[in-house]
Amino acid sequence: MEYKDYYRILGVDKSSTPKDIKKAYRKLAAKYHPDKTKGDKSAEEKFKEVNEANEVLSDPEKREKYDSLGANWKAYEQAGGDWRQYAQQQPSGQNTYYYEGDPSEFFGDNGSGFSSFFEQFFGGRGSGGFGGGKKRSSRGFTGGDIEAELPVTLLEAYKGSKRTFELNGQKLRIIIKPGAYDGLKLKIKGKGQPGVNGGAKGDLYISLRIQPDPRFERKGNDMWVTKTIDLYIAILGGKIEIPTLTGSVKMTVPKGTDNGKTLRLKGKGMPVYGTKFHGDLMVKIQVNLPKNLSVEEEALFKKLNGIRETQKN
Structure with missing residues (x-):
């Protein structure tokens, strides 16, 4: 019975984070799950192998023990004692990971679904196991998400x-x-x-x-909408209607509002998830300049322009 390289089994390296290990496990468990590979014995064995690797690498204590002893696990088993103390006494470079031997050994004959290596390393095969636990009963595996x-x-x-x-x-x-x-x-x-x-x-x-909404753009808990107004409201100010997700509301446009200015309707945005608060509705103003002026309108604009010029002087 040889050392089992759980990192190789999951396709991750020793520096992998718990998140990396969880992601790799879920991917492989879904691939080899018996419901997806019915009747395929090799896939079923692979599924058990992946579950065993995850059992060790997703548990901080098991992973620490596994990483510390490495391929020296057999020597520790014979020496007995505290595994952390034993690991600290070993020269560096001895914890080399490798996989050899007959793959049929991996699953053992103990009925747990885990290999003989796992049972001896973490206990569960009686007093002979240096993990110190009791013999495990038949083990079930949680189904994939x-x-x-x-x-x-x-x-x-x-x-x-x-x-x-x-x-x-x-x-x-x-x-x-x-x-x-x-x-x-x-x-x-x-x-x-x-x-x-x-x-x-x-x-x-x-x-x-x-899904996108043609009227609004959502940014966090705030909603954004563009509203077009005419030049006269932009200059003189006035009331305009603004759409919201619960119906239209009136909003005051201040005198002299510039094109592109953003006005805020407080509390008219999205609810803040899980609270009673709301974001705001941000209204971007777009000023529509009058086109196709009549002769009279053009004359009035010229008169207004003349008045402005006189005030400058």
């Missing part, structure tokens, strides 16, 4: 919504709270892929995809 995307309108994201859908013949319902944002991931526990050997089901993750 399912991930899906759900398109949601901006209005649904604003008001909140309930969606009902069917998965594997079962009707499921999710609640979308007000203020939902693009990429928000909702979890439905126990609605993923079935487990193996009595293991729990995986979970269902639904990522929300907020």
